[in-house]
Amino acid sequence: MLKQVEGSAAVAEAVALCRPEVICAYPISPQTHIVEGLGKLVAGGQLKPCEFINVESEFAAMSVAIGASAAGARAYTATASQGLLFMAEAVFNAAGLGLPIVMTVANRAIGAPINIWNDHTDALSQRDCGWIQLFAEDNQEALDLHIQAFRLAEELSLPVMVCMDGFILTHAYERVDMPTQEQVDAYLPPYDPRQVLDPADPVSIGAMVGPEAFMEVRYLAHVKQRQALELIPAWASEFKRIFGRESGGLTHTYRLDDADTVVVALGSVLGTIKDTVDEMRSSGVKIGVLGISCFRPWPTAAVRTALAGAKRVVVLEKSMAVGLGGIVSNNVAASYQGSPDHVHTVVAGLGGRSITRGSLRKIFMEAVEERLEPLTFLDLDYAMVDRVLQREREHRRSGPIAEAILRELGVVAAKIG
Amino acid sequence: MFQVRIHGRGGQGVVTAAELLSVAGFREGRHAQAFPSFGSERTGAPVVAFCRLDTRPIRLREPILAPDALIIQDPTLLHQVDVFGGLTHDGYILINTSRSFEELGLDEFAAGFRPERLSTVPATEFALKHVGRPLPNAALLGGFAAVTQQISLDSVGAALREKFPAKVAEANIAAAAEAFAFVTQQMREAARA
16 A cells, blocks of 8 residues: 655554564664554554563663574564664674574664764674675665565574665655555565474574584575575565565666666665766766665675676765775675776765765766776865864864864754755 | 755754645655754754655655745744755745745845745744644645645645544644635735735
């Protein structure tokens, strides 16, 4: 059924259709509306049997999810930003134990400086934790990916993180097609665990493994992620068969035919990029887009194929590897068969900085005209940065950087973008 | 695509206004996208929310920098925020005030726009009268429907019924209807002048 709802409400409803049996969460912006919505459904009796557990922290949230999942329950949680970091130890454990937990990450920057707005630093900080990481382009896909995530997680016995841009998607009202319970039930069978703590058939989960076998266990985690590369497209096709629309999969391509320049990105910024690319195409620029919907496992072959005809690649990412450059671009460069010199990193939108068509067009034209630097920071105020560096040269006690920059900037409330 | 930017202060329901407008647009079969700009979430601080309406799916995620219409919930913002930034010269302006553009000191500014697209409505007064609380959203959306004719008053009503319990919705619908009539009358007078 078509509805006009907030992204968080759409995800809450979709998760409820997946019949989770344990939901544990600790509130943090911009994830809060999702678990509030689920809390209401449990309290109102629309979602049952399901236990909603208020926990004292994100570390507890993931720990409870681990316990619930090991006991054979379909478990769900959601978090963002500092919350994801706070649960990090348990996040690695969930993957290492092979427990099919599904978690939404409402992507948000990481402090300090504290910032509640969107970027991808939180999810990408956990890129090597062993979870499958899927990124949604719009609210329809966010909703759909959760349904696919439970299926994928339980088939592989691996946890899946569904990443959706905080505020930009979680707080956006847009049209979604909400599936029926019958459709979801047809796609997602009841949870049949590969391992379960069952008093009638006791096992222990969580052995200590020494040097004699640790590498084998870790290698199997890698093998499973590579298996996911086969299963993700297969289940996206199955999803299309039942729900009638394309969602998920490994990558999305847009206007790649004959494209000399290909822009690679994750998440909701793909929409703005596509609009920009349409404008540029209409003035004859051969440019296309590769959206990464599955970041872990990294879809090496799909990326390689998509970039096969590209003379140059622009990776626009809402994250950075401090001291190196890009995170996503590093992955892209490893899959690109052309010269690594032709892979450009554009760091954009950190901490909620707006990414506009105007700025994108400018940077893409620089790439097309082969003027783009290897590493660029979109719309960075270099003059301000220079003043800070100047002050540091002149004064030993130059003071805290964030506060100095805010003083220079003056009143921010008056700005619109 | 028709782009609307709503300016107000934290606590006045700016975000809700954009959401309601998107629901009204959706009810008319259009694609609609509403989203907030979470600057400062403090009560009273300037807040902006956005709504796009289109016949095609909306992919764009940038803030609305060149709006087709502006709704200003609090005229005291005029001196604090660049509320008119990017507005096109055939754009619409709706201000929540019992004063005129001239009385707000905007007559010179207004001269650059099409007069039938500029409107003021005492939305807070209508809200106090019908709803009993100074929440001008519904009345402003009624006024918006009248001045822009982008959505119908009925769709505003349907969106209010979807969002609020029956009693609250009906009170807000009455405020929206009075604002719709007020702005329609104002436009008739402007057309005669």
